[in-house]
Amino acid sequence: MKKLISKSILICLLFFAVGQQAFSQVLEDYNPNWQEGERETWFSSNDRLILDLDLETFPLAYFSFEFPDHSVVFVGEKLWFFTDQDTAFTEQVGELRKEFPADQVNLTVFKSGISSDQASVQKILKAAPVESSSGVVAMATLKREVDRQSIRDFFIVGLLVSLVLITFYKLAYPFIFEMMIKPISLVNAEDFSESGSLQKFFSIDILFYVLIVNMLLSLAMVTGMVIFRQEWLEARIALSFGTLILLWLGGAVLLLVLTVLKFTAIKILAYLFDLGKLEFPHFFYLLRLVVISTIGLLLVCAFFLLNEFSSIKMALELSFTGFFWIYILGIMGLFLIMGNRLGFKKYHLFTYLCIAELVPFLILAKLVLDLGH
Numbered sequence: 001m002k003k004l005i006s007k008s009i010l011i012c013l014l015f016f017a018v019g020q021q022a023f024s025q026v027l028e029d030y031n032p033n034w035q036e037g038e039r040e041t042w043f044s045s046n047d048r049l050i051l052d053l054d055l056e057t058f059p060l061a062y063f064s065f066e067f068p069d070h071s072v073v074f075v076g077e078k079l080w081f082f083t084d085q086d087t088a089f090t091e092q093v094g095e096l097r098k099e100f101p102a103d104q105v106n107l108t109v110f111k112s113g114i115s116s117d118q119a120s121v122q123k124i125l126k127a128a129p130v131e132s133s134s135g136v137v138a139m140a141t142l143k144r145e146v147d148r149q150s151i152r153d154f155f156i157v158g159l160l161v162s163l164v165l166i167t168f169y170k171l172a173y174p175f176i177f178e179m180m181i182k183p184i185s186l187v188n189a190e191d192f193s194e195s196g197s198l199q200k201f202f203s204i205d206i207l208f209y210v211l212i213v214n215m216l217l218s219l220a221m222v223t224g225m226v227i228f229r230q231e232w233l234e235a236r237i238a239l240s241f242g243t244l245i246l247l248w249l250g251g252a253v254l255l256l257v258l259t260v261l262k263f264t265a266i267k268i269l270a271y272l273f274d275l276g277k278l279e280f281p282h283f284f285y286l287l288r289l290v291v292i293s294t295i296g297l298l299l300v301c302a303f304f305l306l307n308e309f310s311s312i313k314m315a316l317e318l319s320f321t322g323f324f325w326i327y328i329l330g331i332m333g334l335f336l337i338m339g340n341r342l343g344f345k346k347y348h349l350f351t352y353l354c355i356a357e358l359v360p361f362l363i364l365a366k367l368v369l370d371l372g373h
Contacts, residue, residue: 160214
């Protein structure tokens with residue numbers, strides 16, 4: 001009797017062990033199928049892994065995924081998620097198919113210098129628990145479902161519309177256009193000379209130019225918001241191509257209103273500080289700096305959107321930081337020019353610039369920083 005009981009227990013243990021092994025069985029190993037992307041066009045990135053996933057068979061099975069840190073993962077043209085650390089997780093085939101309705105989907109992993117041995121995809125019978133260890137998190141990432149192509153389409157359309165308006169402006173007002181984009185004017189400060197010709201603001205030519213500048217700046221800001229605060233935006237509006245266009249145009253109009261208010265405030269402060277007609281060269285000097293900085297920012301956006309999408313977040317962080325410090329340096333340059341060439345008292349001039357430029361800009365930068373994080 002004891003032998004029978006012992007044999008029964010032994011058989012049960014064997015069945016349990018075999019069952020556990022069966023449930024963790026690998027149905028399909030996709031790792032040998034990884035393809036390392038090669039540069040096909042100027043807009044393509046060669047730092048990627050490509051894999052076709054079968055979502056039709058074994059809908060109750062699970063995919064086991066492992067990705068390295070700082071990877072950006074796409075399913076088709078849709079941004080799925082990004083990883084801040086080495087990441088491992090499982091997801092049921094049927095659930096993945098609900099999210100991406102197709103029999104077969106293309107999985108693309110972007111990371112600079114990635115190789116096929118750094119990522120793993122397997123189809124298994126049972127979702128084995130993923131234990132967190134140092135440097136590895138079990139799906140501590142955020143899935144993001146923004147269509148990469150929609151962001152590109154929005155940016156390209158916005159940039160093309162702005163370039164068309166710039167072309168029309170150059171044909172209609174060639175002299176003002178040339179004066180407003182010359183980088184050398186930031187050094188020689190010709191706006192502060194007696195021959196400075198930009199002595200008006202509320203005119204069609206200047207307001208049209210300011211609108212174009214704000215359209216460019218709004219384009220960069222909306223692109224940055226989509227990259228940095230997608231979840232915050234999605235909780236309030238439906239992100240689509242049309243919505244992004246409306247955000248861009250609405251932002252441009254809002255920035256135009258703020259620019260008019262800023263010029264009015266500068267004019268009032270110049271009067272209170274008895275600085276004469278200083279508001280015109282002051283305003284146009286920094287506007288020229290904003291134009292040049294914004295063009296550089298948009299060039300960075302264009303390159304990484306079309307060529308290195310996986311690195312665009314880091315690139316925009318550095319670009320916006322650079323924009324901040326360039327504007328601060330512009331205020332310092334304005335202080336030196338006004339102090340040396342116009343002979344204003346240093347403390348008088350410093351107080352004026354703090355009230356008119358430095359403090360409002362730092363407050364605005366703090367608001368943008370809080371919004372971005």
